[in-house]
Amino acid sequence: MHKFLIRSFVSSLVLLFTLTVAAVAKDVKAAFVYIGPTGDHGWTYQHDVGRKAVEAAGFKTTYVEGVPESADAERVLRQLANSGHDVIFTTSFGYMNPTNKVAKEFPNVKFEHATGYKREHPNVSTYAARFYEGRTILGTIAGTMTKSNVIGYVASFPIPEVIRGINSFTLAAQKVNPNIKTKIVWAFTWYDPGKEAEAAKALIDQGADVIAQHTDSTAIVQMAEKAGVYAFGQASDMDKFAPKAVLTSVENNWGPYYVDRVKAVANGTWNQKDTWHGIGDGMVVISDLDSQMPADLRSKVKKLQADLASGKVHSFTGPIYDQKGNLMVAEGKTADDGMLAGMMTYVKGVEGDIPK
C-alpha cells in the first residue's frame, strides 16, 4: 500500500510539473506501435501504461495495436509519420528495419525503437531496460524459497536478452544456495498461453518448485498456482492472477522514459540516444514482496534492490564460469555492456544447451 501512495505522490508531482511545462510547450503528438493487444497484461500492456503517462503529462497520443512485424509495420509507421505525429515509439524488436527505413523519409519526425541496435539516421534512438537486474532479485528469492533445489525457467527465444536473464537469475540463486539447478524449457514464443502453460507443467513434473518466466502471458503463474509452487510475474504485477504462487513481479516501467522523451521533443532538446536503464532509473520496478517470504529474506531483497539501484552491486560480478568451467568474468571484475549485449553462453549451474 505504501508503495502505491509513494507512486501516486510522485506521479502527481510529475503531473504538476508537466502541466506547467506543457502550458508553454507546443502541441506534440506521440504515437505508439504495439506488437500485441493492449490487454495482454504483459509486454504491450506495460507500454500502454507508459503511453497513458504521456497522456497524463498533457500530450496527445495515438496507438496502433497488433501490428505484425511483417511488411505491414512499414505502412503503419509511414501513416503515423504522415499524419502529424512528432515522435513515434516502436515497441518490438522486429520493427527495427521498418523504423530506420521510414525514419529516413521523415527526418523531422523522431523515432524511438525499443530493444533494437540500429540507429541509421540522426532521428532514430533506441531504448531498452536492464531486466537482468530484476532477475537478480528473482534468483535470490528463488534460491532461498526452493526446497527441491530445482528451479524451472520458461524461456522464449535463444537471444542475448533471454540468455542474460537466465544467467543473472542463476548466478543470484547460486549465491544464496550453491546446490540449485536451473532447468530451462524453450517455448519459442513470446506470447502463447497454451504453450507457456505446457512448458510450466513440464518443469513442475521434473521437480521444479519455483518457476520463472521470460514469456508474457499469465498462464505460467496460473499453472503454478494450480500446482502449488511459486512463480514470478513478468512485465506487469501478476499477483492478482495467482495470489498464492506469485512472490513478486518484475515490472517494465516505461512511463518516465516516455514522458521524458516526448517532453524533449516539445522543448526541442531531443537528441539521438541509446538508453539502457535499470532499477536505478526506475525502468525496472520490483512489485510488492509477498508475505509468504520470510521477513529476513524480504529485508535482504530490499537491500539488494537498493544496492543494484546505486550500482554498489552488479548482477554480473566475477568470478563467473561458463558450463564447461571456463572463466567468463574474473574475480573482482564486472561484465561490461558489450559482453552483456552479446551474451550467448550459459553460466555454470544452468542445465542443458542453448538451442542452435
Added chain:
Amino acid sequence: MIKIVKRDQPSKAIFFFTPVLAIFLTLVAGGLIFFILGFKPFEALKFFFIIPIADKYGFSELLLKATPLCLIAIGLSFCFKSNNWNIGAEGQLTFGAIVSGGVALLFYEQEGFYILPIVILAGAIGGMLYASIPAILKTYFNTNEILVSLMLVYVSKLILDYLVVGPWSNPEGFNFPETRQFSDSAKLPLLFEGLRIHAGIFLALAAVVISWFVFYKTYLGFQMKVSGFSLKTAKYAGYKGKKMIILVFLISGACAGLAGVGEITGPIGQLHREISPDYGFTAIIVAFLGRLHPVGIIFASLVVAITYLGAETAQIFMQIPKYTGQVFQGMILFFLLASDYLLFFKIKFIGSKK
C-alpha cells in the same frame, strides 16, 4: 405468408450475387457494431473503406496487400474446385519463402540478372515440395489432407524459427532472430519510385490468366470440375484421380510459395519470424468470396486487403480497435456461407390462405 422452397437447380445468378450481398451485409453489420461501440457508423466506414485508398500511395498499398492474397487464392481454387481441401497454404508460403530466402542468402552481396529468377523459382519449388506432402499422403495412404496440410503449417513456422534463430541468423545481428538483408539483385524491382508495389503483382496477374485458361479451356479443368461435383463420376469416367490430386496440390503450393517470395524479396527484404500475417489462411476467405473464379478472386482479394488497411486507419484516426479488421473478415465469410442458403432454396411469398 412466406414459404421456403428448394430449387431444382442452384441459381447461377444468385451464385455470383451472394458475394456482393455478403459484402453489403458485412457493411451493415459493421456499421451497427461501430454504432454500438459508440462511433459514428458512416464516418467509421469511411475511414475503414475509403480513406485508406483515397490517394496514389494508399492505392498502391492496397495492391501490395492484395497481391499475395490473390496469388494464394488462385492456387487454392485449383484444389477447392476439385474437392481437395488444402488448408495449409500458409505453410507452403512459409516453406517457399525459406527455400527462396536460403537461395537469396547464398547470393549475399552478389550482383547479376540471373539471381532473381533463381530465387523466384526456388520459392515456387519450395511451395510445391511442401504441398506434395499432404498430396502424396492423401493419394497413397488415404490420410485426411485437411489435417495434414494444417499441421504442416506449424511445422514450417518452427523450421523458419530454427533457421533464423540459428544457422541463418545475421552474423552481425547480435543473435536476434533474423537473417541478413538480401542483395538488390535478389529483390523484386519496384514499379514506381517511392511506392512499395513491386513486380510480384505480375506473378499474380499471370496466375489469374493461366488459371482462367486451365479452368475453362482445358481437359484438366473439366476433370477438376467433374471431380469437384462427384468423385464417383470422375472415377467412372476413368479420370486418373491420383495424378490430378497431386497436380492441383503442386499448383497450389507453387502459388503460395511465390506469394512468400513476393513478401521476402519485396517489402521485407530478409527472412525473419513473421513474414506473413496469416495470408495463407485469409486467402481461403478470398477464394470462396471470389467464388473460385479467377476474376472473382481479383475483386475478393481487393475487398479483403482493404479490411487490413482500413483497420489501421480506423485505429489511428478514430481509436477503433484494430482487431475490428479481423471481425470484418470473419463477417464476410459468415454472411457468404449464410447467403449460400439462397443458392439451393428460394423464398416464395404466397397469398394468405384461409
